[in-house]
Amino acid sequence: MTIDDAFDVDAPLERVWPLLKDVPRVATCIPNAEITEMVDERTYRAKVAVKIGPVSVSYRATIVVESFDDATHVATLKVKGDELRGRGGVSATIVSTATARDGKTHVALHADAQISGIVATVGGRLIEGVAQKTIAAFAANLAKLV
């Protein structure tokens, strides 16, 4: 599935873009996510929990930085997560494009995600809503961080 979303950060591009490249700091903006290990410059391990109402699904994830394009301000990350109970996973390519807009920064997210296992089977109707909520929370946290 593909997810497209966007948000604005009340700060100039020059401040937002370096932040977007700082994976450990960006990770703190994702609800219930935590970087557990920096494998190398481009590779991180993380623990992510997706919570919605009584539902809680936890993943151990590997985040790989595909590219940071300083000219176009496009960040491409690959994320692969395995559900902790061994019942499936998520693999996603997330492309964030930051553009300056009236002194603020507009961030457009495009994600290509493949969701497998229990969540695909029983959580189909929730996925989109969860993604939107997560992105909204991420944007709010990012704004705070800036």
Added chain:
Amino acid sequence: MAFTTMVGARIRRREDPRLITGRATYVDDVRQVGTVYAAFVRSPYGHAKITSIDTAQAKSDPHVLAVYTGEDLHHAHNLKASLPVAHKMPDLKTPPHYVLALDEARVVGEAVAIVVADSPYTARDAAEKVVVEYEQLPAVVDIEKAAAGPPYVHESLGTNVAFTMPFSAGDPDKAFAEADVTIKQRIVNQRVAPVPIEPRSMVASYDAGMQQLTLYSATQIPHLLRTQLAIALGLPENKIRVIAPEVGGGFGAKLNVYAEEVVVSWVAMQLERPVKYIETRSECFQAMIHGRDQIDDLEVAAKNDGTITALRLKITANMGAYHQLLTPVIPTLTMLMAHGCYKFENIAAEVVGVFTNTMSTDAYRGAGRPEATFFIERAIDMVAQRLKLDPVDVRRKNFIASSAFPHTTATGLTYDSGDYETTMDKALAIIDYAGLRKQQEELRKQGRYLGIGISTYVEVCGMGPSAAMPAAGWDSATIRVEPTGSITVLTGVSPHGQGQETTFAQIVADELGVPIDHVSVIHGDTDKVQYGVGTFGSRGTAVGGAALKLAIDTIQAKAVKIAAHQWEANPDDVEYRDGKMQVKGDPSKSMTTAEAGFLAFMGDKLPPGLEPGLDATRRFEPPNFVFPFGTHICVVEVDAQSGEVKFVKYLAVDDCGRLINPMIAEGQIHGGIAQGLSQALFEEVVYDGNGQLLTGTLMDYAIPHAEQVPHYELDHTVTPTTVNPLGIKGIGEAGTIGSTPAVANAVIDALAPFGVVHIDMPLKPEKLWAAMQAVPSNGSVR
């Protein structure tokens, strides 16, 4: 024929008191000392390479007795079992189907490892501690993309096409060239899940002293399962006992040999402990076989008067990732039944079986015949619509005449007996067809859309002549007259809801003149019952009952000799009359079967040369299939605002020959219709492009509640068969076969004013609503 009191009577099922009071024993009710519990680790991916399996953490759990992976089974323990597929196709591709995935998993839910622990809870917990690393491989789900391939489900095959089977009869090209009209339509017969209330359930135990394996399994085929277990486990077959206790619904899905049955049996042998495995509903959706899933591309040639002259047909059937027991056979049945009850001579057909990264398809109630009935009954309606003829008239025009039986079809089947027009006329009269059409016209003017759907089906069942079956088609029965006069019947079929404990007792009660309560029908235990083939393909009574009749004949013949000897009469002068033996024309002396049985037990008053004991085992080899038929008429109203379908009427007039117990036959028809209409309106197994199962719970996959099915009005005609000595045909699947097209034809008929020719199932409200956004031809307001 014997005097009849029980046969034909609507007596209540003798099975029911224990079932409805919770006293029945299903597999999960089997309690054995020392039982341990299995949980399977299953692939969450549609297609993936298994790069590593780490079982250390699970094995260190104090509740865990053992963890085995595919690697363990294949290398350490030398169990190389590949699951069986029964078929007679020369060119069928049969890739290995290991009981636990080895290196690669090809369908979501494929078993990768088994964990055995001291409770079902600890087993489930420990299964989560088995860490499997997967590398996802490209999956293929769409049948046509798979047929064109790559990617391949089985890379080593270099193709996803499991088999191709062409067929031709007559001169279809000429018929098409000379046709007044031709109609081309793709009809998708969607994948459905059987969803029995009881999921797959098994408990295996091994007596190491006796070297005896016992498997309780919710199966329809205890003996065939025993044979396959012997092969898979390398055990002598006489050291295996399979017991099918109460089985909570099969619908064909338990006519199989599942990986779990082999693995659980093998683990019980390793641990020398009873091992129980009851799958969860989620696992049942993933790993129990599915039904249907064909694309039927058809082309019909017809004359202006509605006469159908030829059929071109391509059946593209989804096999799933592996063959299960009968996977490739199912769509070939579709091809054989492509004629329906119509007499056209020219046919060109091709069946293509295709592997995809989905669960295997296999027999599901009707198994190949519903697909045929669906497209031919839809085709008849499309011909009628195109030629502006009444669909009733098009059926009448093309029926095989009642005088033409036995009738050999172009596909090579010989229909035993039939009278299609009589059942249709009876149904039309009961439902007041002419009146309904008038009402339909009136309502259309008010913007209300009534639809009338007819399905005149014929199906092939009573499976079947051994020569035409992938494996043996006969069945067996033993009758024992016990010394005190009670009668034990051991049947080789394995009823699981079909009511043969009642109907077989009815037959015995009449023929041998005993109260029905004195007859006990035993089934489903390979150590008690002589080899039998099982219950499927509407064969229980048509084949198993026929074997019973042969055993009755043998018992009667011996009893007559015993009686004649007491009376110093010629056995030829003694006959069964009203359930008792007497000298012909002399009612002054009589003897019951029980009395003859007692004499046979005492042994001292038998004619010279006659062995003691009064029992008999007989087998019936059917000379042909049987072909039940009927007319189902469904009336619906489709809401133009929402596309919701409301049932107005449902009538079924079926003909399955002689009825042993009309109430049980009606019960079979009720259940069959429910499952058939459910395919038409509700059910659909959906995988996404990566082979993820999206309809894996009862929250998403619709099984109708009572309020979602109509009131069933039933009637019947009786056209006996000469294929078996009881003159009966099977009725287990007829409802499923007849109902789906009746409902679909009704819904599509309702939408005719909107120019609708065909809509694929399930006929969900949204599809109908979308079709009804067109301006109706009658110009009425919506």
Added chain:
Amino acid sequence: MIPAAFDYVRASSVDDALRLLAEHGDDAKLLAGGHSLIPMMKLRLAAPAVLIDIAGIPQLDGIAASGGRVTIGALTKHAALAASDDLRKHAPALWDAANDLGDPQVRNRGTIGGASAHGDPSADYPAVLQALDATFTLAGKGGTREIRAAEFFLGMFETALGANELLTRIAFDAAPNSAYVKFHHPASHYAVVGAAVVLTLSGGTIAAARVAITGIGDAAFRAGGVESALQGVNPNDAVAVKAATAGAARGVQARADTFASASYRAAMADVFAARAVAKAASAR
């Protein structure tokens, strides 16, 4: 269908439940009827360490109707609502929903408070209680607070109920001209679309209307545009009602699933809102 291990404690009173909530914090879940929570636990999508069973707390059960006000204890079961003549008379919309919800097992165990607190986006009560403009009483450590239904249902499985709060009571003014109609999902029997309508009639036309819709978006919502468009409409004039209920889900992001697309869902909001208006007008 085997849940992960959990502890189980029984609360004897509201205060006891609040104490247990405080003690166990995030690891605990309240259990009323259990028909939303337990299925999630069986799938191991939810694995609370502790279940605090509140089903036995006295005085949270029952329906009282007096002085034009209906008060319902949070632990009142669906079956009790479905069987209540008071409710049938004073709030047929809620009576409709209770009768049209789940199956006998669910109705006999599930509670109005539990179903409301769960915040399922396809549940029936969130629409009905918003149309009834119900007031929710929430008990917390520092006492109780009251909140209107429209502020209670925030999003998908998200309500205004705090982590250390307990929903104790739901109250609303009698609404004899009210109705709830629902498009059943054929499998789950949750609402694909559910429409609740409360009408104030005056001289054969609608003086005021409250309309709420569930099943479409992340949470049930009030259809404000429809409410104002219905003013002055004769509820028996199908054409006028249809016009007024058009666009009921405007501005709401509709969800899609394997059964129904987003656009179909939105179109059905109109159809079912219109049906609910007709039904509410004829309720007595």
